[in-house]
Amino acid sequence: MITVVDYYVVASILFAIGALGFLLRKNVLVMFMSVELMLNSANLVLVASAKSFDLARGSAFALVSVAVAAAEVGVGLAIIIALFRLKATVDAEEITNLRG
Amino acid sequence: MFQDIALAGPILLPALAALLLLGVELLAGGRRSQGSFLLCALGALVALIYTGYFLANGRTGLAFNGTLNVDNTALLIALIVHFSALLAVLLSRSYLAARRDADAPEYYSLVMAAASGMAMLAAANDLVNVFLGVELMSIPLYVLAAIRRKSARSVEAGLKYLLLGAFASAFLLFGMGLLYGASGSTLLSALPAEIARLETNGGLAAFGVVMFLIGVFFKVAAVPFHMWTPDVYEGSPTPVTAFMATATKAAAFGLLLRFTPVIATGMGPEAGSSMLAVIAVLTMFVGNLGALRQQNLKRLLAYSSIAHAGYMLVGVAAIVAEDGGEIALTGSSAIVFYLGTYAAMNLGAFGVAVVLDRGEGREGVNELKGLCSERPLLAAVMAVFTLALAGVPPTAGFLGKLYVFSCAVQARMYALAVVAVLASVVGLFYYLRLILLMYFTPREEGAEPRLLRTDSFLAVASFVCAVLVLWLGVLPAWFVDFVEATVRG
Amino acid sequence: MLMFAFQQTSAVADHVPLLPYLLIVLGLVAALLTLPLLLGRKTKNAVKSASYECGVAPKGSARQRFSVHFYLVAVLFILFDIEAVFLFPWALNIQGLGLAGFVEAVVFVAVLGLGLGYAWRKGVLDWQ
Numbered sequence: 001m002i003t004v005v006d007y008y009v010v011a012s013i014l015f016a017i018g019a020l021g022f023l024l025r026k027n028v029l030v031m032f033m034s035v036e037l038m039l040n041s042a043n044l045v046l047v048a049s050a051k052s053f054d055l056a057r058g059s060a061f062a063l064v065s066v067a068v069a070a071a072e073v074g075v076g077l078a079i080i081i082a083l084f085r086l087k088a089t090v091d092a093e094e095i096t097n098l099r100g
Numbered sequence: 101m102f103q104d105i106a107l108a109g110p111i112l113l114p115a116l117a118a119l120l121l122l123g124v125e126l127l128a129g130g131r132r133s134q135g136s137f138l139l140c141a142l143g144a145l146v147a148l149i150y151t152g153y154f155l156a157n158g159r160t161g162l163a164f165n166g167t168l169n170v171d172n173t174a175l176l177i178a179l180i181v182h183f184s185a186l187l188a189v190l191l192s193r194s195y196l197a198a199r200r201d202a203d204a205p206e207y208y209s210l211v212m213a214a215a216s217g218m219a220m221l222a223a224a225n226d227l228v229n230v231f232l233g234v235e236l237m238s239i240p241l242y243v244l245a246a247i248r249r250k251s252a253r254s255v256e257a258g259l260k261y262l263l264l265g266a267f268a269s270a271f272l273l274f275g276m277g278l279l280y281g282a283s284g285s286t287l288l289s290a291l292p293a294e295i296a297r298l299e300t301n302g303g304l305a306a307f308g309v310v311m312f313l314i315g316v317f318f319k320v321a322a323v324p325f326h327m328w329t330p331d332v333y334e335g336s337p338t339p340v341t342a343f344m345a346t347a348t349k350a351a352a353f354g355l356l357l358r359f360t361p362v363i364a365t366g367m368g369p370e371a372g373s374s375m376l377a378v379i380a381v382l383t384m385f386v387g388n389l390g391a392l393r394q395q396n397l398k399r400l401l402a403y404s405s406i407a408h409a410g411y412m413l414v415g416v417a418a419i420v421a422e423d424g425g426e427i428a429l430t431g432s433s434a435i436v437f438y439l440g441t442y443a444a445m446n447l448g449a450f451g452v453a454v455v456l457d458r459g460e461g462r463e464g465v466n467e468l469k470g471l472c473s474e475r476p477l478l479a480a481v482m483a484v485f486t487l488a489l490a491g492v493p494p495t496a497g498f499l500g501k502l503y504v505f506s507c508a509v510q511a512r513m514y515a516l517a518v519v520a521v522l523a524s525v526v527g528l529f530y531y532l533r534l535i536l537l538m539y540f541t542p543r544e545e546g547a548e549p550r551l552l553r554t555d556s557f558l559a560v561a562s563f564v565c566a567v568l569v570l571w572l573g574v575l576p577a578w579f580v581d582f583v584e585a586t587v588r589g
Numbered sequence: 590m591l592m593f594a595f596q597q598t599s600a601v602a603d604h605v606p607l608l609p610y611l612l613i614v615l616g617l618v619a620a621l622l623t624l625p626l627l628l629g630r631k632t633k634n635a636v637k638s639a640s641y642e643c644g645v646a647p648k649g650s651a652r653q654r655f656s657v658h659f660y661l662v663a664v665l666f667i668l669f670d671i672e673a674v675f676l677f678p679w680a681l682n683i684q685g686l687g688l689a690g691f692v693e694a695v696v697f698v699a700v701l702g703l704g705l706g707y708a709w710r711k712g713v714l715d716w717q
Contacts, residue, residue: 008281008304015274022267031263038270045277053284058277061228061286063674065273068235070671072269074664075239076262079246081660083255097253098260098331101689122703126710 007048014041028083028090032076039069104163107170110151110178110219114185117143118212125205133204137193140208141557144186144215151178151219155586162225166287169225169358172586176436177222177354180443181347185215187447188343190561191454195339198457198553202247202337210240210247211343218351227276227286230355234272234319237351238265241344245336257335264318264328272315278308279362288358292365309366312359313375319352320409323382330390333402338457341398342450345405346443349412353439356416357432364423373421377516380417383410384523391530397453397463400530404489405446407527412438414520415504418511427511433587434503437580441496441572445488448565452482455554455562467550468534470543474550479538481566488569490531491524496572499580661713672701 014037021034043062050058084090105112120143121136128135154160155175162169189211196204217236224230242265246258280286282305283294295305314325321329333341363372387407394400412435419431455478456467472479488497501524508517572579679686679694686693708714 004281008278011274011277015270018270019267022263028259028263032266035263035266035270038267039273042270042273042277045274045281049277049281049284052281055284057228057286058280060678061231061276061280063678064228065231067671067674068232070667071239072235072262072266074668075242076266077660077664079242079255079258079262081657082246082249083252083259085657086250086252086255095256095259097256098335119700119703122707126703126706 004048004052008045011041011044026092028080028092107161107163108168110147111216113147113150114143114212115216118209121205121209136205136208140212141189143212144182144189148182148186151175151182167226167229168223170223173432174223176586177350178219180350180440181215181218184343184347184443184447185211187561188339190557191339191342191451193557194553194555195337195454201250207247210244214240218347221351222354225288231273244340245332248337253335257332260328261332268315268318271311275308275312275315278304282308292361295365305366309363316352316356320349321406322379322409322413323386326406329406330399330402334396334398338450338454342447346446350439353412353435360419363420369421369423373417376413376417376420380410380413381519383413388523388526395464397465401449408442411501411504414516415507418507418513421511421513429588431507433584434507437583438500438504441500444565444568445485445497448562449485451558451562455552465537468537469541471538481562483535484566484569486531486534490528494573496569499573499576665708
């Protein structure tokens with residue numbers, strides 16, 4: 001029997017995979033993809049909760065967050081392209097102009 | 101319907117200005133930087149006056165089925181946000197004119213969009229609106245940080261801000277999902293009661309609160325989620341840094357104040373306030389100790405802004421400890437007072453940084469050496485802001501700290517109050533170093549001549565900030581009464 | 590309280606008749622792929638490994654850089670594609686939402702239109 005808690009567990013695992021990917025990977029694009037995975041695990045929590053309460057609000061929230069994530073992707077890709085044009089790299093280790 | 105739209109004015113007016121700026125660029129095309137500057141300044145001014153009018157006339161209430169709660173605190177925060185936006189725009193003109201590598205209409209449009217998101221964040225009473233507000237605030241700021249497309253430092257700042265900001269947003273959204281799962285409601289004001297009603301699901305609410313707070317801590321640059329701050333503040337265009345440092349903090353603390361009942365129910369007042377107190381102490385010390393060794397003025401101000409977030413978190417910890425009652429009101433008004441004064445002094449300090457700017461990576465504190473003998477007025481103004489940031493009487497900075505720390509005493513968190521005072525003593529060192537450089541250190545032999553970049557708008561902005569900082573410090577009664585009275589409603 | 594199952598046992602039962610079909614399909618594909626391997630004659634020469642009748646012979650590495658134009662169009666596509674999601678719930682409830690809902694949808698589309706116009710003006714859509 002699949003309960004809402006199982007969805008929370010799956011979402012937490014996805015979130016952890018995303019967070020680890022963000023912290024361990026060095027390619028900026030992959031880091032960005034990891035963040036998207038984290039956002040989508042949050043969407044899973046929202047949709048599963050909405051289903052368990054039989055309320056549409058959580059699903060609507062997930063739709064909003066998908067749209068917002070798309071905007072974030074747009075801006076993110078644009079900034080990564082701008083960086084690539086300047087430095088010809090997407091390796092986070094090589095992006096070190098700012099140090100203190 | 102129209103009532104709702106009128107109440108949402110502080111949010112909608114900057115958004116309208118942002119769209120208008122884009123529309124003008126669409127129709128007129130080319131680089132109409134002067135026109136877009138004036139249009140943007142006008143938009144920020146109208147939003148400021150509108151918010152002030154609503155505040156003065158007590159026009160508050162719920163809007164859009166209770167998803168926006170435009171109360172006095174929200175209006176005060178929106179006032180601070182629009183004030184910051186206006187002053188940051190005034191600082192921008194000479195900065196952009198000296199660079200010419202950023203597109204002015206887009207720049208101003210994005211500033212207005214971010215201001216709209218911040219005002220929304222302050223008034224949001226629904227998790228959906230909180231998320232929309234956070235993102236409407238953050239996404240334009242990512243672009244603004246990277247707006248100098250040909251500058252590797254600016255783009256790097258934008259990228260770092262984007263990656264860590266998106267990382268934080270994921271925590272925030274995950275926390276919201278769990279809170280929704282623990283309560284079945286997205287209304288912030290309904291969350292505590294619903295969480296208490298559905299007590300059965302144990303740690304879900306506490307987990308949600310922690311994830312939510314991690315997201316907010318990233319946005320206010322609290323330790324250990326502050327790593328991005330110095331890099332982003334250094335690499336971003338200076339007026340954008342000023343706007344980020346003041347308005348983002350105001351909006352995020354507005355959210356945090358509205359969220360305190362949820363922290364107290366979700367984690368329990370004890371655990372919640374202990375966690376906040378630990379974060380506050382870490383933030384104050386890491387910020388102040390980090391600032392001690394900075395040679396770059398913008399990095400120094402970045403660490404200083406981390407420390408100031410720590411001071412304000414002391415107030416939030418006190419509010420959560422008591423969970424409701426008198427302290428919620430005094431604490432809120434203390435933090436709002438702090439945010440207002442912090443906005444004035446920080447914008448002023450960044451204004452001076454814009455004037456002294458020599459270009460990328462050369463915003464050194466050495467530029468301040470001997471400023472007193474060459475430009476006594478500029479040095480005096482900078483001294484006022486520095487002393488205010490340090491919290492020396494009779495400036496507004498001292499009173500802000502006094503009010504916030506006395507909240508900790510009121511909540512019987514004596515150790516926290518003592519540690520906070522000690523941390524501000526550490527802070528004195530690097531602020532006083534700036535004063536020493538300006539007044540008692542002669543300029544090096546053979547140093548490059550100063551490049552003082554200023555215009556009348558910048559001068560007016562700095563002057564307004566200096567007057568506000570001194571006025572609120574010497575004659576604070578009216579402002580304190582005003583804030584207290586309005587927060588109490 | 591929260592621990593109730595989503596109703597999906599019946600959904601699984603509904604699909605049981607599909608199982609033989611699935612097995613037959615998989616078996617057929619497997620047979621058609623393995624039999625030629627066992628029975629067929631194997632000859633290798635340049636003509637046989639060339640592209641058959643249609644298609645162009647591959648040239649150079651696949652890891653080439655694309656024009657930034659593709660990214661711009663892709664980003665725009667993501668944005669406008671996802672925003673359309675909001676119009677579907679509105680279209681389903683158009684009767685109930687009435688004039689206010691209609692005005693809101695018009696404002697929403699107008700803002701998107703402004704964005705599209707801006708992208709157009711900036712030359713993103715000029716495919717040169």
